[in-house]
Amino acid sequence: MEYSTDTVIIGAGITGLTTAFYLNQNDQNFLVVDNRDYPGGVMHTQKCGDFVYETGPNTGVLGSLEAVKLFEQLHGEKSLTADYALEKASTAAKKRFIIKGGKPNIMPMGVGKGITTKLFTFKDKLRLLGEPFRKRGTNPNETLAQFVVRRMGQSFLDYAINPFISGVYAGDPGMLVTKYAFPKLYNLEQNYGSLIGGSMKIGKVRKKEKEQNPDLKKVTRETFSADDGLSNLAYGIYNRVGEDKFILSAQRAVVTKTESGFEISFIKKGERSTIKCRRVVNTAGAYAFADLFPFVDDEDKKVISALKYSSVVECALGFEKWQGTPLDGFGCLVPQKENRKILGVLYMSTLFKNRAPKDGALLAVFMGGMRHLDYLDLSDTEIKKIVAEELSQIYKIKEFEPEMFKIMRHHNAIPQYQADTEQRINAIEKIEKQFPGLIIGGNMIGGIGMSDRIKQGVQLAEKAKI
Ligand SMILES: Cc1cc2nc3c(=O)[nH]c(=O)nc-3n(C[C@H](O)[C@H](O)[C@H](O)COP(=O)(O)OP(=O)(O)OC[C@H]3O[C@@H](n4cnc5c(N)ncnc54)[C@H](O)[C@@H]3O)c2cc1C
Known part of the structure; x- marks a missing residue:
């Protein structure tokens, strides 16, 4: 088969689906290529008897306006098992537990509860009172563990941040760099000199922003899924965009540079197919980059592939x-x-x-x-x-x-956004300049949560528009 289109999106996970959704809304010509046989990427729901379970992510956070808007536009769209509807978690979601001494302890939300909890030492609770007066860090590659111990104390690292990082990144705070893994936290300290003081000031700024733009009130940080599971979110987008825009089960995809743009070749059902296009939007992870784009300079491919x-x-x-x-x-x-x-x-x-x-x-x-x-x-x-x-x-x-x-x-x-992140961001910028029409996204940059992915999907669509 030979196809021709303006833009090819590689990857039909939530990032690629979002890009497809907005390109479609703007009447653009595009195709989405993915090696799985279903849309959604790692986001995938299965049923077994009366149980409906996720095989990848389980919940998202309504943490970006882009996510809120996408869900509003999808509401009622035909999904896998029903019409798509966002499902917010029950109020129980507010109560979270941390294991200490083998038993679940309620995780304190806010400074007041942080003072009474048994999770942190008395010494660190006292230290917390001095947090607003501590000096700003000067090392941009400081790890999250160093950052937390410096500002809050060892027991906050051990019984708040360490388990939180396991929950979000399945990661190690001793390796993640605050500036890249938690840019909001890093900026709080850099801009306001304190996490506690900065949060209060940011709270006021956000309140003003919400008065000016009421849509922002919908960015609540509530936990979400979709009715009957996250695959319904994927199929809500897939059905809206149209099945004919997707080439699933496309194996061994390779992109080559041509005079007028790019050519993507892949194998589907044993047959090789090609797509000629002017732009390629990559949303596959860093692990797939070198095989997908062999024409990129070896040194740049190495920097991208090094992402752990x-x-x-x-x-x-x-x-x-x-x-x-x-x-x-x-x-x-x-x-x-x-x-x-x-x-x-x-x-x-x-x-x-x-x-x-x-x-x-x-x-x-x-x-x-x-x-x-x-x-x-x-x-x-x-x-x-x-x-x-x-x-x-x-x-x-x-x-x-x-x-x-x-x-x-x-x-x-x-x-895991570690100390080599800046090098990777620079390499991506360089590649995009060197090969106009190649647009690089995916979770190698821009955040790991579903709301971050949707936000990036919107940005990629904006870049790919004619
Ligand atoms: C186990 C797990 C649990 C998670 N839990 C949460 C959570 O609770 N909350 C949260 O917000 N986030 C969670 N995340 C993170 C979040 O799910 C992901 O960041 C997000 O879903 C990734 O979306 P994506 O579209 O960027 O990538 P993906 O979903 O990975 O999509 C990329 C797509 O590209 C395809 N692809 C890759 N290489 C090629 C190739 N060579 N040719 C063709 N196609 C290719 C892949 O098959 C895939 O379908 C979790 C992730 C995992 C793995």
Whole structure:
């Protein structure tokens, strides 16, 4: 097959889907190429009996206006199992737990609760009072661990930031660089000299911004999914854009530079096809870059390919009847100091409707990450044994017999923005200048959460418009 179009988007994950959505709205000519046989990338929902579980991300945060607007425009769109609707998590989501001494402790939200919690030492609580008066950091490559210990103290690192980083990045705060992994936090200190003082000042700025632009009131940081799971979000976009714009199951894609633009060749159902186009928008991860774009200078490819990704083992567990301690919250996170073998557990059936039978439970359990890179090689039996031991202890379950136990192994799960990030950003800028029409996105830059991905998808569509 030979195709010709203006723009080819590589990747039909949430980033590529968002780009496709906005190119489509602007009546642009484009095709989306992906090697999976379904749209959504790592975002994928499965059903097993009465359980509806995610095989990748479980929840997003309504943290960008771009995400809010996309969901508004999709509302009612035909999705996989129903008409698409955003589902916000139940109010229980506000309660989150951190394991300390083997038991779940409520994670304090706000300074007041931070003072009374048992998670932090008395000394660090006292130190927190001095946080607004501490000096600004001067090292742009300071790690998150160094940053937190300097401003707040070791116990805040151990029992707040370390488990949080496991939950978000499956990462290690000793390796992530604050400036790139948490730019908002870095800027708070740089711009206001203090996290506490800066948050209060930013709060006032945001209030004013919301008065001027009421749409911003919808950016709430609430937790979301879609009715019946995140695949419905993917299919909501896919159906709106139109099936004919997608070439799925496209294997071994390679882009070559031509005089008038680019040519993408790939194999589908044993046959080689090519697409001639003027622009290519890449949304595949850094791990795929060198094979996709062989014409890019070796040195630049090396910088991009050097991005480290954590690997994650994700388990979806379904219980027809839950007999452990109550699952009355978002979930629990496990600090490294606790020396346990899991990273955390999400209480999916507490957060969202119709994920498990009444009186039952659906849990998402995470293992591995940068803490235990070798866990990806564990056998199913070993993984099941670890999960059974850990959950039985934490939730006081006498007979651990889930009716559903699914195991998903994710290589290249979450990018870790470390000290080489600036070099990568520079390489991307250089490549885009050197090869006009090649637009580079994907989770190698711009944030890892779904809201960040949607925001980038909008920006990529803007760049790709004629
Ligand atoms: C296990 C896991 C849990 C997560 N949990 C959360 C969470 O709870 N909340 C949250 O906000 N974020 C979470 N994330 C992160 C978030 O899901 C991702 O950042 C986001 O979904 C990535 O979207 P994307 O479109 O950028 O990439 P992807 O979803 O990876 O899409 C890229 C697509 O490109 C395709 N592709 C790659 N190489 C090629 C090639 N050579 N040819 C053709 N196609 C190619 C891939 O198959 C894929 O379909 C999680 C991620 C993982 C892996």
